[in-house]
Amino acid sequence: MFSYKIDDDTELRLLETRHAEELDALVTANYDHIKEWAAWLKDTESPIEQTREHIKRNRMQFAEGKGFNIFIWYQGKMVGKVGYNFFDWDNRQTELGYWLGASFQGKGLVTKSCRALINYAFNELKLNRIEIRCGVENTKSRKIPERLGFREEGILRQTEWLHDHFIDLVVYGMLASEWRDKNKS
Amino acid sequence: MFSYKIDDDTELSLFQPRHAEELNALVTNNYEHIKEWSAWLKEKDRPIENTQDFIKRNLMQFAENKGFEICIWYRGEIAGQIGYNYFDWNDRRTELGYWLGASFQGKGLITKSCRALIDHAFNELKLNRVEIRCGFENTKSRRIPEKLGFKEEGVIKQAEWLHDRFIDLVIYATLANEWQANKGL
Numbered sequence: 001m002f003s004y005k006i007d008d009d010t011e012l013r014l015l016e017t018r019h020a021e022e023l024d025a026l027v028t029a030n031y032d033h034i035k036e037w038a039a040w041l042k043d044t045e046s047p048i049e050q051t052r053e054h055i056k057r058n059r060m061q062f063a064e065g066k067g068f069n070i071f072i073w074y075q076g077k078m079v080g081k082v083g084y085n086f087f088d089w090d091n092r093q094t095e096l097g098y099w100l101g102a103s104f105q106g107k108g109l110v111t112k113s114c115r116a117l118i119n120y121a122f123n124e125l126k127l128n129r130i131e132i133r134c135g136v137e138n139t140k141s142r143k144i145p146e147r148l149g150f151r152e153e154g155i156l157r158q159t160e161w162l163h164d165h166f167i168d169l170v171v172y173g174m175l176a177s178e179w180r181d182k183n184k185s
Numbered sequence: 186m187f188s189y190k191i192d193d194d195t196e197l198s199l200f201q202p203r204h205a206e207e208l209n210a211l212v213t214n215n216y217e218h219i220k221e222w223s224a225w226l227k228e229k230d231r232p233i234e235n236t237q238d239f240i241k242r243n244l245m246q247f248a249e250n251k252g253f254e255i256c257i258w259y260r261g262e263i264a265g266q267i268g269y270n271y272f273d274w275n276d277r278r279t280e281l282g283y284w285l286g287a288s289f290q291g292k293g294l295i296t297k298s299c300r301a302l303i304d305h306a307f308n309e310l311k312l313n314r315v316e317i318r319c320g321f322e323n324t325k326s327r328r329i330p331e332k333l334g335f336k337e338e339g340v341i342k343q344a345e346w347l348h349d350r351f352i353d354l355v356i357y358a359t360l361a362n363e364w365q366a367n368k369g370l
Contacts, residue, residue: 001305002187002198014187017250018310056248063248065202120186124203 003073006112012070012082014062019071020051022078026101033102037138039162067094072113079104082113084121093129094121098144110144118148122176129175135160136168145172149182188258189305191297197255197267199247200240204256207263209236211286218287222323224347243268252279257289257298264289267298269306277313279306283329295329303333307361314360320345321353330357334367 004012015023027034027041035041062068069083080100087094096117098110114132121127132145136155146152150172158166188198200208212219213231220226228235239254247253254268265285272279281302283295299317306312319326321340331337335357343351 001189001301001309003189004186005190012187059248059250060245063244116186124186 004070004116006116009075010109010112011073012113012116013073014068015055015058015071017052017055019078020048020055023055023071024048024051026078026080030101034099035163037135037141037162038099039160042163065089069097070113070117072100072109074104074107074109080109080113082110082117084117087125087127091129092127093131094125094127095131095133097132098141105140111147114144114148118174118179122179127176129173131174132172133169134172135162136170142170142172145174148174149178150174151178189255189301191301194260195294195297196258197298197301198258200243200254200256202237202240204263205233205237205240208240208256208266209233211263211265212236215286219284220348222320222326222347223284224345227348250274254282255298255302257285257294259289259292259294264294267295267302269302272310272312277311278316279310279312279314280316280318282317283326290325296332299329299333303359303364307364312361314358315364316356316358318344318354318356320347321355327355327357330359333359334363335359336363 002014006012024046031041058069065087067084067086069081071078072080072082080098082096082098085095085097096114098114100110118130121130130150132150133156134141134145151174153171153173156169156171159169160167188196190196209231212226213229216226216229216231243254250272252269252271254266256263257265257267263286265283267281267283270280270282281299283299285295303315306315317330317335318341319330336359338356338358341354341356344354345352
């Protein structure tokens with residue numbers, strides 16, 4: 001019922017369990033594309049019950065104020081995900097994560113969605129810092145924080161196990177004060 | 186972040202912890218008005234913790250798909266509350282409840298909000314039956330289901346303990362196939 005409207009074609013919504021089939025189909029159709037950079041995607045086919053459980057856990061996480069994933073709807077179809085991986089209320093920070101179905105690339109959907117999440121995090125949740133971490137070789141993903149004006153803060157070496165090897169992650173950061181200054185002009 | 190837009194002045198959203206003060210103030214300022222027909226409102230000076238707990242419990246209920254209460258926003262202010270008291274997924278049924286701050290009456294906010302929740306219940310949640318129960322003497326409240334074309338099904342005698350006495354409740358209901366036919370118009 002609730003959504004965040006980005007533009008006439010695009011909105012963001014929390015998932016409900018009735019969306020499990022559509023989510024499964026999207027992930028399955030984009031298995032190789034997502035798996036390339038996502039450690040969480042392991043099985044080619046996970047039972048639909050697992051997807052429903054995953055959606056339930058995400059709604060719990062949302063209810064408990066611990067972070068949440070939202071799905072991007074483009075022209076009425078589920079096309080990808082953006083989310084707050086966690087909320088650290090003590091240190092007032094969060095980290096954004098995202099993936100997009102391959103055929104929906106090139107429309108700025110992830111950039112626009114991230115912009116909405118960043119505005120919400122700083123303006124409504126009064127957080128102070130947002131991070132985005134990308135595989136060093138994941139050039140497509142790195143373009144998102146770069147386009148949004150994040151600062152490249154450093155490279156964490158061999159910091160993530162991606163299926164069968166360690167990868168280095170680049171850390172990008174944005175502070176509330178920096179975002180405010182950027183959006184004044 | 187997520188809302189359901191009814192019109193340029195009115196939208197619906199879940200209550201979040203940061204809304205506690207404004208909600209508590211609205212309830213306190215409308216004590217007599219709300220208490221008249223609401224068993225849940227007992228104290229004139231409602232402690233903020235009660236409202237904070239309500240918001241937490243409501244988010245949990247939402248996450249668990251057991252029902253949820255929504256905030257009615259009118260021109261950026263909290264005007265009242267409407268919600269699905271529960272979801273019975275076996276019987277595919279729900280019940281709506283609502284209250285409105287006295288100064289927000291006369292603008293059709295409850296009728297418009299009910300229409301949105303009923304549409305969502307039938308079209309998205311694929312429920313079959315929506316009920317509204319009103320105190321027999323609560324004429325203002327009874328006008329809502331009557332305006333929306335609900336059928337008056339019966340009067341349950343001494344169905345609810347309201348502060349210091351039992352009251353009778355009128356049951357109104359609409360079914361999915363009826364609603365599609367008349368759209369509450």
